[in-house]
Amino acid sequence: MQNFxxxxxxxxxxxxxxxLMFNMDDALINVIRWRQYHNIDMINSDNTExxxxxxxxxxxxxxxxxxRHYTNINPEMIEIDYVVxxxxxxxxxxxxxxxxxxxxxxxxxxxx
Numbered sequence: 001m002q003n004f005x006x007x008x009x010x011x012x013x014x015x016x017x018x019x020l021m022f023n024m025d026d027a028l029i030n031v032i033r034w035r036q037y038h039n040i041d042m043i044n045s046d047n048t049e050x051x052x053x054x055x056x057x058x059x060x061x062x063x064x065x066x067x068r069h070y071t072n073i074n075p076e077m078i079e080i081d082y083v084v085x086x087x088x089x090x091x092x093x094x095x096x097x098x099x100x101x102x103x104x105x106x107x108x109x110x111x112x
């Protein structure tokens with residue numbers, strides 16, 4: 001039996017929700033920080049341009065659709081649904097699922 005290299009190698013799964021070579025979960029945290037700093041509603045309000053929150057993608061926006069807070073499991077989890085909209089492409093839906101304490105830590109780690 002022959003061993004083929006392409007069968008023995010495993011491809012690593014990229015971390016988070018990747019789009020255009022950027023981690024959209026990190027972009028979501030930047031959007032949350034920016035909207036919090038400017039006192040703008042988080043859910044279903046205007047789209048936030050990603051270039052405004054230090055994500056170098058032009059003509060691309062993000063909208064937070066909803067979030068769910070799971071308190072009945074340990075550790076508590078939060079799930080945020082969001083959409084990334086780019087000109088002349090189909091909007092892409094993403095979901096971030098993370099421990100609540102970790103999300104709060106990442107939001108507060110570096111302010112704007």
